Amino acid sequence: MKASWLYRIACVLLLLFAIGHTLGFRQTNPAWGVGSLIDSMRSIHFDAQGFSRTYWDFFSAFGLFFSVFLLFAAVLAWQLGSLPAEIFAPMRRTAWALAISFAAVTALSFSLKGLLDFYLAHPHHAVKNALLLVYCPPLLDILPMYIIFLLATPVALYLASRWSWKVCQTRKARSSSVRSERPHFL
Numbered sequence: 001m002k003a004s005w006l007y008r009i010a011c012v013l014l015l016l017f018a019i020g021h022t023l024g025f026r027q028t029n030p031a032w033g034v035g036s037l038i039d040s041m042r043s044i045h046f047d048a049q050g051f052s053r054t055y056w057d058f059f060s061a062f063g064l065f066f067s068v069f070l071l072f073a074a075v076l077a078w079q080l081g082s083l084p085a086e087i088f089a090p091m092r093r094t095a096w097a098l099a100i101s102f103a104a105v106t107a108l109s110f111s112l113k114g115l116l117d118f119y120l121a122h123p124h125h126a127v128k129n130a131l132l133l134v135y136c137p138p139l140l141d142i143l144p145m146y147i148i149f150l151l152a153t154p155v156a157l158y159l160a161s162r163w164s165w166k167v168c169q170t171r172k173a174r175s176s177s178v179r180s181e182r183p184h185f186l
Helices: 003-024 035-043 055-082 085-110 115-121 123-131 143-181
Strands: 045-048 051-054
Touching: 003 055, 003 143, 035 051, 035 055, 051 055, 055 085, 055 143, 085 143
Parallel strands: none
Antiparallel strands: 045 051
């Protein structure tokens, strides 16, 4: 499999993640018993830089900021997948920065209280539900999907970086041998 396909797969995963996050992060279920908390977040107003805002406004804004970040990462992954190997070589740091940032987000997601315990206590059930993207209120409803996409994206980006470097090295070797055979006109 070519590295460009892995970047494109990472792009699709990031787009699905962005869509799922954007549609799901503000949804609540009455069975969770957080209705009064959500109501208070929506009803308590305060001034922020001359505008009347609520805690719900800030929650929504930060969620949408993250969705924009995911869309940017998807575009970046697509662009990295469409670069020729010669041009990609100087972009290695960018590719690694993207993979490391998603690895850090994954580590932060697992640091949430009870998340790792849930997966360790019922691994088959948790993995099956995460793969099927089943909502699970103890995991903040959409978190299983986050875990799958967060774990898959750095792996796809790493494999893409690794394979494209090999392609880049072989092309450089071929181009240097071709250059030595060509006459120099200048």
